[in-house]
Amino acid sequence: MDSIIVTGNGPLNGQIPIAGAKNACLTLMPATLLSEEPLTLTNAPRLSDIKTMSALLQSLGAEVSALQDGQVLAMSSHDLNNHTAHYDIVRKMRASNLVLGPMLARLGQAIVSLPGGCAIGARPMDLHIEALEALGAEIELKDGYLHAKAPRGLKGATHELRFASVGATENTVMAATLAKGTTVLKNAAREPEIVDLVRCLRAMGAQIDGEGTSTITIQGVDRLHGATHPVVTDRIELGTYMIAPAIAGGEVECLGGKMELVESFAAKLDEAGISVTETDKGLKVARRNGRVKAVNVTTEVFPGFPTDLQAQMMALMCTAEGTSVLEETIFENRFMHAPELTRMGAQIEVHGGTATVTGVERLKGAPVMATDLRASVSLILAGLAAEGETRVSRVYHLDRGYEHVVRKLEGVGAKIERIKDE
Numbered sequence: 001m002d003s004i005i006v007t008g009n010g011p012l013n014g015q016i017p018i019a020g021a022k023n024a025c026l027t028l029m030p031a032t033l034l035s036e037e038p039l040t041l042t043n044a045p046r047l048s049d050i051k052t053m054s055a056l057l058q059s060l061g062a063e064v065s066a067l068q069d070g071q072v073l074a075m076s077s078h079d080l081n082n083h084t085a086h087y088d089i090v091r092k093m094r095a096s097n098l099v100l101g102p103m104l105a106r107l108g109q110a111i112v113s114l115p116g117g118c119a120i121g122a123r124p125m126d127l128h129i130e131a132l133e134a135l136g137a138e139i140e141l142k143d144g145y146l147h148a149k150a151p152r153g154l155k156g157a158t159h160e161l162r163f164a165s166v167g168a169t170e171n172t173v174m175a176a177t178l179a180k181g182t183t184v185l186k187n188a189a190r191e192p193e194i195v196d197l198v199r200c201l202r203a204m205g206a207q208i209d210g211e212g213t214s215t216i217t218i219q220g221v222d223r224l225h226g227a228t229h230p231v232v233t234d235r236i237e238l239g240t241y242m243i244a245p246a247i248a249g250g251e252v253e254c255l256g257g258k259m260e261l262v263e264s265f266a267a268k269l270d271e272a273g274i275s276v277t278e279t280d281k282g283l284k285v286a287r288r289n290g291r292v293k294a295v296n297v298t299t300e301v302f303p304g305f306p307t308d309l310q311a312q313m314m315a316l317m318c319t320a321e322g323t324s325v326l327e328e329t330i331f332e333n334r335f336m337h338a339p340e341l342t343r344m345g346a347q348i349e350v351h352g353g354t355a356t357v358t359g360v361e362r363l364k365g366a367p368v369m370a371t372d373l374r375a376s377v378s379l380i381l382a383g384l385a386a387e388g389e390t391r392v393s394r395v396y397h398l399d400r401g402y403e404h405v406v407r408k409l410e411g412v413g414a415k416i417e418r419i420k421d422e
């Protein structure tokens with residue numbers, strides 16, 4: 001296992017390229033299962049989660065080749081020979097459950113392990129199941145696996161999600177593309193990753209309207225064809241690197257960043273006294289004078305403040321002037337970074353889903369570790385602003401969602417290195 005060592009050494013300046021979105025790519029890849037023809041994704045991020053999804057698709061009989069240093073994924077599901085997503089893979093990554101809808105639609109059957117809980121919460125699949133059952137699937141839970149079948153094919157229906165779940169929306173939209181008739185999905189998630197998925201499905205011949213709104217209408221077609229699709233920019237990687245100059249000072253241009261992807265987050269940075277401007281290449285973020293001001297944040301579904309940026313925002317608030325209240329409403333257990341940040345001198349009190357942070361003048365470097373992706377990166381951000389050395393261990397969490405984190409931060413002047421643990 002590797003560690004990353006960060007030493008706070010003043011303002012950051014320069015440019016950081018932003019990759020394609022992990023969470024978009026992880027739903028676009030299973031879309032290959034819907035067609036016999038090839039699907040090629042460009043602008044793919046180089047991440048261990050993408051390798052895990054490749055392994056899962058291959059285990060179902062799909063061909064997946066990573067080309068151009070992993071930035072292009074060429075996939076073909078011409079000959080699927082297995083319809084079981086095994087626990088061994090699914091337990092590593094919850095997004096594995098996104099093969100359920102496509103397999104059911106294409107093969108009329110799917111056996112998918114229930115993922116179980118994870119570090120940030122219980123994360124059940126009831127909403128996925130209810131929506132697919134509304135399309136006529138019969139789903140049973142046996143020995144930890146969901147056994148789903150639709151022997152006579154799926155049938156379009158009107159269904160309202162009880163909560164605008166990202167994954168349930170993705171699974172249902174993919175399944176409905178090959179269903180007979182029209183599906184109207186109400187209270188659908190509106191995240192940019194859903195919009196990207198719909199654009200890709202449309203390029204494959206699907207008939208879908210309303211993506212980006214809370215009602216998505218899908219007119220089923222007999223078959224989907226091949227396509228090439230560029231993965232949308234990663235708004236969470238973007239937001240993460242926007243925090244870097246906010247916490248350490250300086251001015252960083254995030255290449256490929258777009259305001260529409262991070263509107264509510266940028267508004268909070270603005271309230272905290274950080275300037276965010278659109279350029280012709282991306283978003284420029286600057287903190288030139290004084291301390292950041294404390295702001296309150298509540299996580300919400302898109303277009304609200306993203307839960308995937310809550311940990312990074314908390315790191316920023318640790319050195320803000322005043323007291324901020326961060327409320328997590330999406331996951332029940334997403335404050336594991338708080339005790340680690342406290343080890344660095346932060347003043348944080350957590351009660352249920354609410355964290356109260358009283359800013360301190362300066363954090364102090366310490367050995368820390370985290371048990372999920374966004375928590376890990378928040379510790380690196382905190383390290384950029386801390387006095388002395390911060391050693392973040394269990395870096396494999398970071399590899400799931402941030403490509404070349406050391407290279408990207410070094411490029412703007414951070415003192416950061418990755419070392420092998422003895």
Ligand code: EPU
Nearest residue numbers: 023026095123124125126127128165166167168330331373
């Ligand atoms: N939920 C249910 N039942 C369900 C589905 C979800 O109760 O059937 C609950 C979850 O337990 C959670 C909430 O609804 O409390 C939100 O879950 P959602 O389904 O919207 O999230 P997801 O699809 O499992 C995706 C991202 C997450 C991101 C969330 C919210 C992917 C692969 N993952 O998860 O990303 O936090 O949406 O925006 O797209 C990350 O990248 O670090 C990450 C965790």
